[in-house]
Amino acid sequence: MRRYRYRCIVCRTTSPVVTEIEALTAVGEAHRQTLHGGHFPDDEIAGQIDRLGRWYAALPPLAALHARIADALSDLHDIKTAGHYWWASAGATLLIGAVAALALLLVASAL
Numbered sequence: 354m355r356r357y358r359y360r361c362i363v364c365r366t367t368s369p370v371v372t373e374i375e376a377l378t379a380v381g382e383a384h385r386q387t388l389h390g391g392h393f394p395d396d397e398i399a400g401q402i403d404r405l406g407r408w409y410a411a412l413p414p415l416a417a418l419h420a421r422i423a424d425a426l427s428d429l430h431d432i433k434t435a436g437h438y439w440w441a442s443a444g445a446t447l448l449i450g451a452v453a454a455l456a457l458l459l460v461a462s463a464l
């Protein structure tokens with residue numbers, strides 16, 4: 354399940370989580386029309402978030418990859434909850450570590 358949020362830096366408010374990109378657009382439009390007369394607040398943020406409420410775009414690449422895997426594993430158990438289960442976070446770490454070790458092994462064997 355995908356989760357999105359809109360944040361207005363000017364008002365210092367963040368929208369509730371929505372699950373569709375169309376709903377995110379509507380939330381942003383409604384906020385702009387109601388509070389800013391249709392203007393786009395500087396530095397507003399809108400986008401997909403992980404189960405911890407962090408914007409993927411704001412995460413470093415490795416942390417974003419970890420979050421996506423941990424989100425997917427946590428969603429397998431329950432899509433209604435927030436946060437990562439400890440086993441999902443550990444599984445994501447193990448998976449990334451295993452792929453890195455495998456890549457290292459392949460490079461070492463090719464040399």
Ligand SMILES: [Zn+2]
Pocket residue numbers: 361362363364365384388389394
């Ligand atoms: Zn605002």
